[in-house]
Amino acid sequence: RPLSTSAMVGLQVLRLQVFVALWSSLVAGQEGAGWEKGQNEEGKNVQTLKIEAPTMTEEDQYGYNMPDRYKCDSCRAVMYHVDEEFRKKQPASRRLKSWEYTDILDDTCKTAFQGYGIKLVNGQNVLSGPGIKEETALA
Template sequence: MRLSLLLLLGAWAVPEGLGDQGFLSATAPQLDEEEKYSAHMPTHLRCDACRAIAYQIWQHLAKAEAKLHASDSRGQQELSESEYTDVLDRSCSQNWKNYGVREVNQMKRLIGPGLSEGSEPSISVMVTGGPWPNRLSRMCLQYLGDFGEDEIYEAHQQGREAVEALLCGDTQGPCSAEASIMREEL
C-alpha cells in the first residue's frame, strides 16, 4: 500500500517577531490499524466523509446544470433523469485524490474540498492516497443505493445544505447528534 504525504504550509515566510522561535514542525498523523487497513471508513471520520461526498455530488450536479443552462437560453431547466444519474455515477467514481487525513487539535480529520473548518494550522501534514479514495467512492455509491438518484437530485435542487442534510444529518446519519457524541468519546 502506498500512502502519500502532503506538507501543507499556511505561510511562505516566518512571521516577523518570532525571532529564534521561527522554527515550524509538523508530523504525519499516526494512523491506527483500522485507519490503515480497513476497507470501510472509520466511524470517527464518517461525518467528514459524508460532508465531502455531499459537496462533490452537489458540485458535479451544479456544473452539469451550468453546462445545460449555458447552451439553453430559455432559463432554468432541470437535468433529465439519465443526465443526473450519469452525473451522480461519475461523482462517485472520481479519483478522490484531493482528500486525506491530518490531525487537527489532536484529532484526526478528513480534509479536502468542501471540508474547511475554522482556523487552519500554519503547518500540517496530510496523508493522502492509500485507502481513502476507495473508501470515499464506496460510501458515495452506498448513498446512491440507499437514497436513490431521484431523491438526491431533488435535494440538490434545494441547495448544497439540503444534500448534506439528506445524506449526513438525519437521526441515523453519520453527522447526527448521537454520532457526534460517539466521535467525542474516541
C-alpha cells in the same frame, strides 16, 4: 412515489461506492504547525518549524469502511462534489433525466475525490480536503 426495491438497493450500492471512493482517495498529510523564532548555539536568529504527521490506525490504513470519526466530514465532501457537478450539468431549459443523474453520480464518484487526506488538528486525526471546513488550530 415510493422507490422500488431495486431502486433502494441501487441507492445503497451507490452510497457505499461513494464512501469507498472517498476513503480510497485518502492520503495522509499534514500542514505546518507554525514557525517559532529563536536563537541557535552561536547566537544567530533562527526559525524552526515543527511538523507532526497524524498517526494512522489500522482501521485508517486498511479498513474497508469509512471509520465513524470521519463519516460527517466525508458526507460533507460527497455532498460538496455532487452539488458542484449537478450545478454544472443542470440544463437551464429542462429537468435532468434519471439516467443523467446516474451518469453524473457515477462520474463524480470516479473522479472527484482527489486531494483528500488526514491531518492532525488539536491532537485528533481529521479528514481534510475540498468542501470540508478547515480548522485553524493545527497540532
